[in-house]
Amino acid sequence: MLDHEYTTKKVFRENFFNDWRKEMTHEEMSLIKDLDKCNFGDIHAMHKAKVEARKNMTKEEKQVLKEANQKIVDEYGYCLLDHHKERIGNFKIEPPGLFRGRGEHPKQGMLKKRIQPEDVIINCSIESCVPVPPAGHHWKEVRHDNTVTWLASWTENIQGSIKYIMLNANSKLKGEKDWEKYEVARKLKTCVDDIRNQYLQDLKSKEMGTRQRAVALYFIDKLALRAGNEKEEGETADTVGCCSLRVEHITLHEQLEGNECVVEFDFLGKDSIRYYNKVPVIRKVFKNLKLFLENKQPGDDLFDRLTTSLLNKHLSSLMQGLSAKVFRTYNASITLQQQLKELTNKKLLSYNRANRAVAILCNHQRAPPKTFDQSMANLQAKIDGRKEQLALAKTELKQAKKEAKAKGSSEPKLLVERKKAAVKRCEEQLLKMEVQATDREENKQIALGTSKLNYLDPRISVAWCKNTEVPVEKIYNKSQRDKFAWAIDMTEADFEF
DNA sequence: TTTCACACTTAGCAGCTTATTG
DNA sequence: CAATAAGCTGCTAAGTGTGAAA
Incomplete structure (x- = not known):
């Protein structure tokens, strides 16, 4: 310590x-x-x-x-x-x-x-x-x-x-709760279009509170922000979520990097993890934000007429069981499903890519591993070494071919085959290492575990495994399989979130 | 209407164990 | 076999959201 x-x-x-x-x-x-x-x-x-x-x-x-x-x-x-x-x-x-x-x-x-x-x-x-x-x-x-x-x-x-x-995640009690959570998120899928139309309408409301609610909902839906309950000052670190955003946390840009109506977010969220994002928004949202910022100091609430309980009261009137966090679950799971459909290379790597897309959406970050730079350099050194080896193997192959041509007998041909195999092996290993390097680099600051454990309906993953013949053990370890036993048991290949 | 108490989920990290590699 | 990397578990802080009390 x-x-x-x-x-x-x-x-x-x-x-x-x-x-x-x-x-x-x-x-x-x-x-x-x-x-x-x-x-x-x-x-x-x-x-x-x-x-x-x-x-x-x-x-x-x-x-x-x-x-x-x-x-x-x-x-x-x-x-x-x-x-x-x-x-x-x-x-x-x-x-x-x-x-x-x-x-x-x-x-x-x-x-x-x-x-x-x-x-x-x-x-x-x-x-x-x-x-x-x-x-x-x-x-x-x-x-x-x-x-x-x-x-x-x-x-x-x-x-x-x-x-x-409390009980472990693999208990029946927690499993049932987990299942219920995803069923609520799936129910949102059936009415999300109506809800979106509704809040787009509300952007034009005469009531300031309703407009603020609409903009907040737009953020929660589009960016998967957390609700943002108010917290007692001085009791905890100064962090915010959607409803508790302050003026100082956003910057409006009419034009930015070739986009119009860009909102720049910069704030500390749960666990003091920084959320930084530049997002083009629709004009109506942008105009409302300008309005909300009028005559305010940096430390003032952006949404001064809105609280999480007001927002959740509204949401539960639109659909039973609906609250702000359901949007995070819904958007995370639907994103995974879409990504898995798009990434046609039916390999584990695709799954990790899709998982990563969700983690980015939810802003699940981690501190880069302490040894990251070193291990990256080690890997690069290995790649370089392998490249040299490949070059050498190639010249050897050429040499062998030349000799085979000159002599024309069977013995050197055998040598050619062997050299060919060596080149191929080398190329494969090189490719594998390069993929690994990209994967590791892309994952440097991203934590995949949180979304896997808390946001992704496991039935999507189980169904994907069935369709691609990737064993479920490749994506879930033992304790994850125990936690998601309910999904592994009941899910067919045709499951749709 | 606001505050408070409560119960539950979500979150990242430290440190260990296991697998991989040369 | 040793060094390194990857994987995993336990830990506990930090959120969300509901309902009752003030």
Whole structure:
């Protein structure tokens, strides 16, 4: 932790020191007054040594550890729901530590406290045997609420929010919910044209609130923006979604790079991931935006007459179960389906391309891997090496041909065949590496996992596998197959989202 | 009408394990 | 066999959205 960048941040250090002092005895308090004068070198070295020792354990020692861990999972990692044994998603309580939010979080560095049994609420059925608290302790409460899915909960001390112990994604309960989510998105498909016509009409409304709603919906639909609930200032990092966009987050361009009516977005979204995009919009949207910006300061809300609950109330009146997030699911899944139809090269690479198109739409980014530049250079070196090898193989082939012609006997012909094969092999390997290089470069900052796990109706993927004879194992690993078992079981090749 | 409490999904990252490669 | 890359899992923060209370 000591060598991490955030220990140099002012906010982090102040919050930490503040909370640390609260834990001190009087004596310590009078002794330790300045964080800059504290030296954590020893404890840091000890920690590092521990990590090193772990790494250097023998195979047998590691095996023993693994088995001990498995035992814990066997004992605490499962529960019984409706007479079915189900895996629990997160059965371990979160350990204490220093809170590190994402981005410029005002609470970074604060002490996340240890949770005691006295903080924990247990939720189980009335006829089940209640788990026994650790010796000398008691639970905060034991309740029997079958209208919720959580098994245990506690309140965390940084934000005061509730944390839950819930089932694993491969459980029947979560699977059914997942299925329902995609069914709602499919229902949107049947009425999305009407809804689009509606909001295009609303762009001309006399009501300012209605116009703002229409423009917001246009963004949510076209750009897959998140709804953007309002957040309490100073409690979290300053991030926004659609409804919470501020004047400072967009720039209007009558003309830009050969396009008319371009909106330039630049803001931090969920997890403080930057959203940067230059989008040509229809004239009516552009004109409305100009109107919304009139007489406002950079820090003012773009949509001052709109909230997510107003927007969602409207949406649910248009279709049962419709809310802003459904558009993200719908647009992600429909994009995958379209892309898979367009990319006629029925290979895994096409699937990844389609997946990538969705990830870009949803702005799913990742930090480039730490070793990215190095490994890219390594790959390039390999490509160069292979190119040389290919050139050499080609000249050798020519030479062999020449000799074969001169001698005309069968022996050199055999040599020609062998050289030909070598050239071919070389070319194939080269091509493979080049494809790999492109793929890796294109994927540098893009995270595919999030859309695969949360936005893409798995039935689209399963059907594609059936049609292309790509084994489903190639696109879903074991835990993904478990999560999507419902889709793998029920999907035929002719499935349409 | 606004705020709050609550429950649930969505998100990226660290660190480990496994596969690949030379 | 060792080095490197790829794949995977666990973790927990950060969103969404509903319904009740103020």
